Amino acid sequence: MTTATTAAPLKLGRQVNRVLISVIVPIAILVAWWVVSLGSTSPFFPPLRDIMVRLGEDWLLTRVVTDVFPSLLRMFAGFAIALVIGVGLGAVLGRQPLVARALNPVLQFGRALPATALVPVSIVLMGIGDTPKIALIAFVTVFPVMLNTIDGVRNVDLVLEDVCGTYRLTRKQRLLNVQLPAAGPQILAGMRIALSVAFVMMVVTELVAATNGIGYVTLQAQQNFHVTLMWSGMLLLGILGVLINGLFILVERRMLRWYKQDSGE
């Protein structure tokens, strides 16, 4: 970091070069896909141009309201519920080592169980509407958040604990001002895992049983041989996956700036 800032004016040309090198391959791939597929008559691989047209006209104009928003809403609702419960319960359990120990087998089982196996169970118990999807996403993403919070809150630096004692902070002050921030890096790591699990579950719940959503439309398109629509749905899901994860990393980096500075990275 420091070398980059001090030598910035000198290396400007070099940095431009670096960016140029980095974009060669992505551009080449896109151009190649576009050109090669342009005259494609293959039933499986339609021209990229048609896929992009579908993406623009179909998904971004008409299906935004009917399918894209419902999908994202379910995912973020589930993730938000898991966040509140996971951090809340995790903070309590992290300070109660006995209770955490007592519940450990259950929590470890919950984390190790492949989340997708629960999709049929959620349909049996709650049907195929929005609520079961949100509940299922919340249920499976709560484990990484909670276990990381427990671990983070439990392992707060002893010196910090002593400082809390010296200043006679109340339990609430300790939790909010010391323990949770100290556990921040680990909680965020858990959130990152949870977010990608939530995305996978959003797609899978819609592929198994749904009445709307990006995954649902994409699979229906595949089953009805609307291959261009299917490809555009896959492309949209891919782009969303990249955007959501990328945004989260930016947020994470911002929130952890103090931590990186402290640890001298």
Added chain:
Amino acid sequence: MTAVTSPPNGDVRKRGPEDGGPAPGNRPAVLLRERPWFLVALPWVTTAAIIALQEVLSRVGFFPPEVPPFSVTFGAAVQLMLTGTFWVSFVATVQQLAIGLIVGVVGGVALGVAVGAIPLLYRLLHYVLDFLRFIPAVVYLPILILVMGAKPETAYVLAAVGTIWPMLYQTYYGVVGVSPILKDTGRVFGLTRRQQLRNIVLPAVSPFMATGLRIAASHALVVVVAVQIITTVEGLGRDIAVYATNGVYPEMYALVGIVGLVGVLINVVLERTERRMLHWHASYREK
């Protein structure tokens, strides 16, 4: 630290490199030392109590009829394990998981070493890789069903895709993280390339690869089960879906439990192997 406060405590979980963050105050609770038998028994007792509670609540009708008592589910699990069809599905699941993992690990490690060792290659590819790594494997499912059909091969490919990204990135982090001092030392002592690889690079990278493998294995299991549920490719996931649609709930829960135990078993085996093979490494060493 006096002798009273430092009896060996084998149960303190070691922190893997993926947990991140320093753990300066990693102290076991005071109670851990005073009454070990109580603490060893506690998780078992609690788990048994939760199971008993589920049994009772289910019997008195607290749960909907779709949730059978634990004893019924357990009985169904035992019955299932006496049938050949269960084992066919079980073996199919393990096979899909193993093939996907092997292909993904080989591909991911090879690519990770390549982009880690050749900076130009990393410059050229990193945008593409960063884009692709965030696309969950299940997104490729529709086109794979279309091109390959609902066959075990589809599960192999998708499990491999789920495996390749964690392996690639962990290997890459490991390779670029090899200490320059160690590398220089190797050069000064005139080690051959092969010796450098075996004695310097590999030991530095292996903890990262172990972490990658643990992440990859759980990804791959999620993906394989998803493929089985969605495409009815043979396996435990498909059986869960079939029992669910036919309303055979004890068998459904039994299989969910078994799949969960498979997940736990994979975690435990990988963690144990990791700890044994990497016992010399700083982050696994006993204090």
